[in-house]
Amino acid sequence: MNTIQEMFQSWGMVERAVAFILLAPLAGGLIAGIDRRVSARFQGRYGPPVLQPFYDVFKLMQKQRILVNKFQNFNILLFLLFTVFSGALFFMGVDLLLTIFSLALAGTFFVLAGFCVGSPFSHLGAEREIIQQVAYEPMVILLAVGMYQVTGSFKVAEIAQFQAPLILYLPGVFAGFLYILTIKFRKSPFDLSMSHHAHQEIVRGMTTEFSGPALAVIEIAHWYENVMLLGMVYLFFGFNPWLGLGVALLTYLFEIFIDMNYARFKWQLTFGSSWLFTAVAGVSNIIVLGLMR
Amino acid sequence: MAWFKRSPWILHYNATSCNGCDIEVIVSLTPLYDVERFGIINTGNPKHADILAVTGSVNEKSRQVLINLYEQMPEPKVIMAVGLCAVSGCVFQDCYNVMGGVDKVLPVDVYVPGCAARPESIIDGMLKACEILEEKYANRNKREKGEEHE
Numbered sequence: 001m002n003t004i005q006e007m008f009q010s011w012g013m014v015e016r017a018v019a020f021i022l023l024a025p026l027a028g029g030l031i032a033g034i035d036r037r038v039s040a041r042f043q044g045r046y047g048p049p050v051l052q053p054f055y056d057v058f059k060l061m062q063k064q065r066i067l068v069n070k071f072q073n074f075n076i077l078l079f080l081l082f083t084v085f086s087g088a089l090f091f092m093g094v095d096l097l098l099t100i101f102s103l104a105l106a107g108t109f110f111v112l113a114g115f116c117v118g119s120p121f122s123h124l125g126a127e128r129e130i131i132q133q134v135a136y137e138p139m140v141i142l143l144a145v146g147m148y149q150v151t152g153s154f155k156v157a158e159i160a161q162f163q164a165p166l167i168l169y170l171p172g173v174f175a176g177f178l179y180i181l182t183i184k185f186r187k188s189p190f191d192l193s194m195s196h197h198a199h200q201e202i203v204r205g206m207t208t209e210f211s212g213p214a215l216a217v218i219e220i221a222h223w224y225e226n227v228m229l230l231g232m233v234y235l236f237f238g239f240n241p242w243l244g245l246g247v248a249l250l251t252y253l254f255e256i257f258i259d260m261n262y263a264r265f266k267w268q269l270t271f272g273s274s275w276l277f278t279a280v281a282g283v284s285n286i287i288v289l290g291l292m293r
Numbered sequence: 294m295a296w297f298k299r300s301p302w303i304l305h306y307n308a309t310s311c312n313g314c315d316i317e318v319i320v321s322l323t324p325l326y327d328v329e330r331f332g333i334i335n336t337g338n339p340k341h342a343d344i345l346a347v348t349g350s351v352n353e354k355s356r357q358v359l360i361n362l363y364e365q366m367p368e369p370k371v372i373m374a375v376g377l378c379a380v381s382g383c384v385f386q387d388c389y390n391v392m393g394g395v396d397k398v399l400p401v402d403v404y405v406p407g408c409a410a411r412p413e414s415i416i417d418g419m420l421k422a423c424e425i426l427e428e429k430y431a432n433r434n435k436r437e438k439g440e441e442h443e
């Protein structure tokens with residue numbers, strides 16, 4: 001592991017970005033496959049093959065391309081581009097804030113893609129996506145603020161190499177981040193706009209007008225995003241790479257567990273509870289840190 | 294590679310079924326039969342679907358809906374008639390309001406008989422439909438290549 005880490009650190013920024021762009025979809029797809037398998041087991045089913053998400057994407061690529069209007073594809077491609085961009089920034093080890101903001105920009109393009117078509121279901125999905133964004137965004141920014149307070153730097157590379165365990169300084173921020181991760185991973189109880197389940201319902205609204213390759217692009221962007229978010233979980237345990245990796249995986253399993261055990265919330269509850277949790281866990285953690293200085 | 298075989302997504306439409314066949318289609322998703330092991334997902338959106346599974350015979354009211362759904366599906370697509378009603382109209386075929394089986398309106402590719410169709414035969418029909426999907430995809434490619442050469 002240490003050799004892997006040393007190798008990673010010896011790479012230049014461009015090499016790291018290329019490594020992310022090539023490897024993240026593989027890892028993300030594999031995680032999604034394991035997710036579906038584990039979820040099925042939780043429900044007492046056998047579940048699809050682990051490589052199922054790849055099969056789905058390859059199939060979607062082969063389907064006929066149906067466009068409702070030309071802006072639809074434009075927005076979806078920008079969504080993918082900015083998601084990849086922010087992930088690449090993160091793994092290059094540059095500014096955490098820039099990463100977060102470009103991820104928010106990617107989300108904005110996704111919402112625009114939902115709004116640019118005529119279907120009312122798609123509009124409803126896009127509105128729900130906005131509500132979700134407003135719900136999780138404060139906590140993501142608090143994450144950057146908290147890490148800056150402890151390490152004195154916004155640079156991902158420096159935060160990852162910070163020798164003291166970050167989690168001991170930021171337990172509240174970590175808890176808050178876990179809470180909103182459920183939204184970001186699109187898991188129940190917060191999967192209001194693009195659920196992994198319930199393909200017949202309004203919670204699938206966002207993807208109503210996307211078919212074939214465009215749907216594949218959404219899926220791939222989601223993989224990139226997931227890998228990057230797990231990277232953020234890793235930052236809390238950067239002092240010990242093995243622990244970091246282990247906790248990142250455990251986090252994902254935990255999210256699957258939550259996903260399987262909760263009914264979907266209404267948007268009011270989603271929004272209210274995540275802001276409340278952000279305030280209680282995140283903000284108070286940061287205030288305490290400020291007082292300790 | 295044969296990706297259609299590995300990830301066929303199904304759209305289920307109830308034309309005028311008595312609900313017997315619908316329940317059997319849904320049953321094939323439950324833990325006992327679990328069609329997701331073949332990568333099959335029950336979507337509610339024609340734009341995501343590869344296979345259109347129709348239950349029940351067609352009448353004047355459901356005809357247009359059926360055609361709309363079919364036209365919104367991206368190529369390649371396959372139609373599966375589930376249950377005797379969808380295959381031929383079953384005991385209702387002489388009713389004044391029933392047009393007959395689904396093939397009176399759309400080109401059906403797979404017929405799954407039974408009243409109600411058993412989940413086992415529905416799953417069998419779905420896997421048959423996958424093969425036809427592959428065939429249609431191959432044919433489409435061939436046609437496109439042929440057009441290029443001309």
Ligand code: SF4
Nearest residue numbers: 311313376377378408
């Ligand atoms: S085939 Fe039988 S069970 Fe199926 S819809 Fe017709 S009458 Fe009902």
